[in-house]
Amino acid sequence: DAGVIQSPRHEVTEMGQEVTLRCKPISGHNSLFWYRQTMMRGLELLIYFNNNVPIDDSGMPEDRFSAKMPNASFSTLKIQPSEPRDSAVYFCASRGTGGQSYGYTFGSGTRLTVV
Amino acid sequence: DAKTTQPNSMESNEEEPVHLPCNHSTISGTDYIHWYRQLPSQGPEYVIHGLTSNVNNRMASLAIAEDRKSSTLILHRATLRDAAVYYCILRDRGSQGNLIFGKGTKLSVKP
Numbered sequence: 001d002a003g004v005i006q007s008p009r010h011e012v013t014e015m016g017q018e019v020t021l022r023c024k025p026i027s028g029h030n031s032l033f034w035y036r037q038t039m040m041r042g043l044e045l046l047i048y049f050n051n052n053v054p055i056d057d058s059g060m061p062e063d064r065f066s067a068k069m070p071n072a073s074f075s076t077l078k079i080q081p082s083e084p085r086d087s088a089v090y091f092c093a094s095r096g097t098g099g100q101s102y103g104y105t106f107g108s109g110t111r112l113t114v115v
Numbered sequence: 116d117a118k119t120t121q122p123n124s125m126e127s128n129e130e131e132p133v134h135l136p137c138n139h140s141t142i143s144g145t146d147y148i149h150w151y152r153q154l155p156s157q158g159p160e161y162v163i164h165g166l167t168s169n170v171n172n173r174m175a176s177l178a179i180a181e182d183r184k185s186s187t188l189i190l191h192r193a194t195l196r197d198a199a200v201y202y203c204i205l206r207d208r209g210s211q212g213n214l215i216f217g218k219g220t221k222l223s224v225k226p
């Protein structure tokens with residue numbers, strides 16, 4: 001298994017532009033999570049999905065952020081318009097069924113820089 | 116989820132055992148204890164988890180106090196590749212949701 005795949009690995013964009021981050025979870029995993037990591041705030045959960053349905057988006061900073069999971073093998077996190085304070089590393093993670101029996105598998109992250 | 120307390124940083128020598136402590140005095144009876152680590156420039160990685168009994172796997176051992184108010188992650192022989200931030204996280208057995216990460220312990224390994 002290739003693990004959780006995120007793209008792009010790095011993204012540099014200008015303030016005001018739309019940014020789309022992509023994630024392919026591990027096949028068979030039914031939960032998907034988007035996290036953001038900064039030096040100041042550490043790892044923060046933004047949103048998570050169970051069976052493609054958003055369950056908790058209370059961590060999404062504001063309306064400029066949106067996430068979708070159109071099917072079990074793909075999710076996107078979109079920022080529109082982007083701002084310099086959105087600069088961070090964004091991680092996607094997936095988890096299988098079995099409650100506590102399965103650990104979370106994280107992708108390698110997307111490093112976003114908004115200038 | 117209940118809160119955990121970990122030292123900000125620890126140092127170890129290569130090939131020596133490392134004991135990473137975690138306090139969770141408000142743990143509930145249904146909270147599992149999870150450990151993850153994050154190597155530089157990588158995403159977090161699952162290490163081990165347990166409920167009441169000590170646990171062993173190929174990566175580490177987890178020692179859980181009898182009252183469950185603390186636990187210790189044990190790396191039996193630290194290598195330079197074990198240098199990472201180690202997170203101790205509580206997660207309710209019935210929870211379908213997420214992991215909440217604290218600040219963790221930054222482990223440095225000296226050759």
